[in-house]
Amino acid sequence: MLREGDVRIPSGCAISGIINRSGQVFSGEDILQSIALMHDRSNGLGGGFAAYGIYPEYEDYYAFHLYYEGAEGREQTESYLNYFFHVAESGEIPTKKTRSIKNPPLAWRYFVRPKPSYLLEEENEDEFVVRSVMYINAECKGAFVVSSGKNMGAFKGVGYPEDIGEYFCLDKYHGYSWTAHGRFPTNTPGWWGGAHPFTLLDWSIVHNGEISSYGANRRFLEMYGYKLSMQTDTEAITYAFDYLVRKQQLPMDVAIATLAAPFWRDIERMNSEKRALLKAVRAMYGNLLMNGPFSIILGSSQGLIALNDRLKLRSMVAATKGEFLYLASEESAIREVCPQPEKVWAPRGGEPVIATLEKRGVQGYDTEYEYAGLSY
Amino acid sequence: MTLSMNTPDFLIERNRERCINCQVCVRQCANEAHGWDAEEEKIFSQDALCVNCHRCVTMCPTHSLSIRKFPLEFRENANWTASTMKAIYKQAETGGILLTGMGTDRPYPVYWDQLLLNASQVTNPSIDPLREPMELKTFLGRKPEQLRVINGKLAEALPPQLELDLPIMFSAMSFGSISLNVAKSLAQAAETLGTFYNTGEGGLHEDLYKYGKNTIVQVASGRFGVHSEYLNAGAAIEIKIGQGAKPGIGGHLPGEKVGVEVSRTRMIPEQSDAISPAPHHDIYSIEDLTQLIFSLKEATNYEKPVIVKIAAVHNVSAIASGIARAGADIIAIDGFRGGTGAAPLRTRDSVGIPIELALAAVDSRLREEGIRNQVSLVVGGSIRNSTDIIKAIALGADAVYVASSALLALGCHMCQKCYTGKCNWGIATQRPELVKRLNPEIGAERATNLLKAWEHEVKEILGGMGINAIESLCGNRLMLRGIGLSDRELNILGVLAAGE
Numbered sequence: 001m002l003r004e005g006d007v008r009i010p011s012g013c014a015i016s017g018i019i020n021r022s023g024q025v026f027s028g029e030d031i032l033q034s035i036a037l038m039h040d041r042s043n044g045l046g047g048g049f050a051a052y053g054i055y056p057e058y059e060d061y062y063a064f065h066l067y068y069e070g071a072e073g074r075e076q077t078e079s080y081l082n083y084f085f086h087v088a089e090s091g092e093i094p095t096k097k098t099r100s101i102k103n104p105p106l107a108w109r110y111f112v113r114p115k116p117s118y119l120l121e122e123e124n125e126d127e128f129v130v131r132s133v134m135y136i137n138a139e140c141k142g143a144f145v146v147s148s149g150k151n152m153g154a155f156k157g158v159g160y161p162e163d164i165g166e167y168f169c170l171d172k173y174h175g176y177s178w179t180a181h182g183r184f185p186t187n188t189p190g191w192w193g194g195a196h197p198f199t200l201l202d203w204s205i206v207h208n209g210e211i212s213s214y215g216a217n218r219r220f221l222e223m224y225g226y227k228l229s230m231q232t233d234t235e236a237i238t239y240a241f242d243y244l245v246r247k248q249q250l251p252m253d254v255a256i257a258t259l260a261a262p263f264w265r266d267i268e269r270m271n272s273e274k275r276a277l278l279k280a281v282r283a284m285y286g287n288l289l290m291n292g293p294f295s296i297i298l299g300s301s302q303g304l305i306a307l308n309d310r311l312k313l314r315s316m317v318a319a320t321k322g323e324f325l326y327l328a329s330e331e332s333a334i335r336e337v338c339p340q341p342e343k344v345w346a347p348r349g350g351e352p353v354i355a356t357l358e359k360r361g362v363q364g365y366d367t368e369y370e371y372a373g374l375s376y
Numbered sequence: 377m378t379l380s381m382n383t384p385d386f387l388i389e390r391n392r393e394r395c396i397n398c399q400v401c402v403r404q405c406a407n408e409a410h411g412w413d414a415e416e417e418k419i420f421s422q423d424a425l426c427v428n429c430h431r432c433v434t435m436c437p438t439h440s441l442s443i444r445k446f447p448l449e450f451r452e453n454a455n456w457t458a459s460t461m462k463a464i465y466k467q468a469e470t471g472g473i474l475l476t477g478m479g480t481d482r483p484y485p486v487y488w489d490q491l492l493l494n495a496s497q498v499t500n501p502s503i504d505p506l507r508e509p510m511e512l513k514t515f516l517g518r519k520p521e522q523l524r525v526i527n528g529k530l531a532e533a534l535p536p537q538l539e540l541d542l543p544i545m546f547s548a549m550s551f552g553s554i555s556l557n558v559a560k561s562l563a564q565a566a567e568t569l570g571t572f573y574n575t576g577e578g579g580l581h582e583d584l585y586k587y588g589k590n591t592i593v594q595v596a597s598g599r600f601g602v603h604s605e606y607l608n609a610g611a612a613i614e615i616k617i618g619q620g621a622k623p624g625i626g627g628h629l630p631g632e633k634v635g636v637e638v639s640r641t642r643m644i645p646e647q648s649d650a651i652s653p654a655p656h657h658d659i660y661s662i663e664d665l666t667q668l669i670f671s672l673k674e675a676t677n678y679e680k681p682v683i684v685k686i687a688a689v690h691n692v693s694a695i696a697s698g699i700a701r702a703g704a705d706i707i708a709i710d711g712f713r714g715g716t717g718a719a720p721l722r723t724r725d726s727v728g729i730p731i732e733l734a735l736a737a738v739d740s741r742l743r744e745e746g747i748r749n750q751v752s753l754v755v756g757g758s759i760r761n762s763t764d765i766i767k768a769i770a771l772g773a774d775a776v777y778v779a780s781s782a783l784l785a786l787g788c789h790m791c792q793k794c795y796t797g798k799c800n801w802g803i804a805t806q807r808p809e810l811v812k813r814l815n816p817e818i819g820a821e822r823a824t825n826l827l828k829a830w831e832h833e834v835k836e837i838l839g840g841m842g843i844n845a846i847e848s849l850c851g852n853r854l855m856l857r858g859i860g861l862s863d864r865e866l867n868i869l870g871v872l873a874a875g876e
């Protein structure tokens with residue numbers, strides 16, 4: 001049977017996200033409890049988490065989480081990392097024996113910074129790290145980069161999300177922002193790399209849905225050097241954000257308007273400046289429009305963004321209480337950890353919910369949207 | 377004169393019991409296949425003159441006419457078929473090149489018919505176009521490398537774009553090869569539909585200037601009717617390098633079709649043959665093309681996108697890449713099944729490659745070079761129905777050009793005799809008594825109806841795929857599967873086999 005990456009596997013899912021906007025850290029217990037409630041939305045073939053703020057002692061280092069299927073890939077990867085990077089610390093990711101977790105790969109983490117002499121002209125550290133991630137995934141046998149951002153990490157695998165969380169002892173970590181994913185693939189050969197979240201640098205995405213435009217999105221991204229080794233929509237969404245925000249340097253709201261573009265009939269009613277902008281966006285990046293059902297939570301060191309496809313073909317609910325923003329596929333998964341939220345609402349199709357980390361201030365997402373106010 | 381060995385192609389059958397000798401058929405047939413014998417007071421027919429255009433059959437008030445293949449058979453021979461042998465008799469008699477019209481009728485594979493489309497089931501919902509918006513708006517033109525947004529505003533406008541309400545345009549047909557009423561029909565239809573028609577290389581008749589914003593003006597090797605006012609009249613300019621039906625040679629309008637109107641529009645003497653040179657004599661290589669592209673842009677103040685149209689030939693992908701780099705905003709590719717008003721039979725039937733393969737190769741090549749998003753890709757050369765359009769866009773086209781289908785909508789019956797100027801349907805003719813048979817208002821309505829019908833079908837099938845905007849189909853080859861194709865063909869098309 002071909003493994004994920006060699007074949008495209010559609011899947012349905014549950015997602016959940018919690019952020020404290022003032023940057024206060026809290027343990028992984030809440031997110032575990034929230035995603036566990038939606039047990040029936042996944043089928044035990046994939047679960048995962050992204051956690052931000054968990055490595056404050058190494059916040060200037062890229063935290064590489066790696067899975068190895070054998071010793072050979074680890075040797076290859078480590079010699080690559082040691083050659084091109086300064087490795088501040090490395091070690092096995094702590095795990096706990098869990099009954100329902102079968103055949104886990106070897107999980108290691110490395111805190112690294114690229115050696116400046118290896119950067120190409122006009123290349124920054126982020127770009128070098130992206131190149132390295134693509135290289136390791138494609139060339140090092142049985143090695144897979146699970147996450148590569150600073151002061152964050154992804155933990156994922158084959159199993160129900162609550163079991164994966166237990167396996168990786170997530171209750172011991174403290175972060176200011178967490179996302180979770182439970183997967184319901186239509187078939188899977190059970191590869192740990194295939195689970196969500198999908199990450200690149202400090203971007204992470206958990207995603208529910210199957211994008212009908214995948215073929216168009218993929219071929220567009222491939223033109224700009226992205227290797228879509230997993231053949232998943234989630235990977236395409238991650239790279240689309242990376243391309244639009246990092247490479248094309250577009251503001252986050254323009255990136256969002258690319259992926260979930262307003263309808264032409266709505267664009268025609270906008271003021272002339274806005275209309276000119278959105279016409280140009282759709283003419284230019286039409287191939288990045290994500291068509292078909294999705295709800296996603298995009299995490300980064302700047303906060304969380306939740307987005308539905310423009311027809312709202314997948315469920316998603318948001319809620320706030322104090323400094324906390326909660327997002328989940330089902331309202332019950334929010335009330336499980338926050339029984340009395342101040343506001344609860346279902347964001348409309350194509351309208352993002354954006355929670356910017358306050359301490360980031362103006363460096364945040366550079367968007368005109370107010371926190372959680374847009375759809376309220 | 378020696379004995380002619382040519383026998384009729386068609387047999388005219390007249391039901392004498394039904395025929396009322398009204399002579400409609402006599403008056404309708406410009407080929408004079410029907411005649412009136414005043415002495416006998418009877419209609420007679422000459423099979424040899426019949427081209428099987430169905431004009432008389434359609435017009436006969438008592439339905440007394442039918443046309444069949446002439447039942448004369450040669451001794452069976454799989455190698456020396458009837459058409460092969462008759463061509464030799466014809467050439468032995470005349471010493472000339474065999475002429476024909478419209479696209480090739482040879483049984484080459486039609487790859488559209490070997491591609492199957494996808495639909496959503498369970499894991500994602502199909503979308504109902506009656507209940508949800510279904511967007512077909514398409515932009516054609518050069519895209520910059522980066523969009524610059526400052527303070528939430530577009531800092532730099534996009535280069536000029538053609539905005540299409542649906543990804544279908546009428547492709548080039550010159551006034552001269554077709555009648556003014558055809559041009560009027562298509563221009564009006566393009567305006568109604570929010571798309572474009574194309575003048576071909578015949579210049580722009582003064583009655584058509586009012587359709588300027590829906591017009592693509594063409595500059596071909598003969599430069600007929602090209603002047604500054606003409607270039608500025610349209611929404612875009614197309615440089616015609618080649619045509620799918622006759623790659624490597626120029627257009628040929630026989631003098632019989634050059635009446636006073638055509639003469640004025642093309643700026644050539646009446647009754648003179650209008651023969652376009654095979655190459656543009658100012659383009660002998662790719663660097664010369666750049667100069668022509670930018671001359672035209674200079675002449676129009678950089679306000680109009682420039683299209684470069686080429687025929688699909690063997691190394692089409694390398695040529696297309698060169699054209700993109702030469703500064704063209706839009707590349708149009710015409711496949712070898714595309715139509716024509718007049719072409720040498722042997723060229724039409726043997727030169728060039730199918731548009732499906734050319735399109736797939738060009739799109740893949742431009743993507744490998746990372747420049748696909750900079751130019752737009754338009755394809756033509758026998759787009760016959762709405763699924764051909766969907767398949768073309770999924771293979772990588774931004775929009776399609778249709779011409780033969782548009783003429784069929786106006787009454788063409790594919791008799792392939794456009795070059796004689798005797799088109800009984802008023803399409804490929806300049807004879808006033810024939811031209812007036814096509815009412816431009818009715819023509820516009822029929823052409824509009826056809827594209828509207830296709831638009832509905834495209835929306836229906838897109839919805840089935842779970843897609844509600846055409847840009848999500850563009851280049852989305854996962855929506856296609858091949859059937860009955862070799863590995864090599866699947867590889868060139870970039871699609872998986874059905875079942876994979």
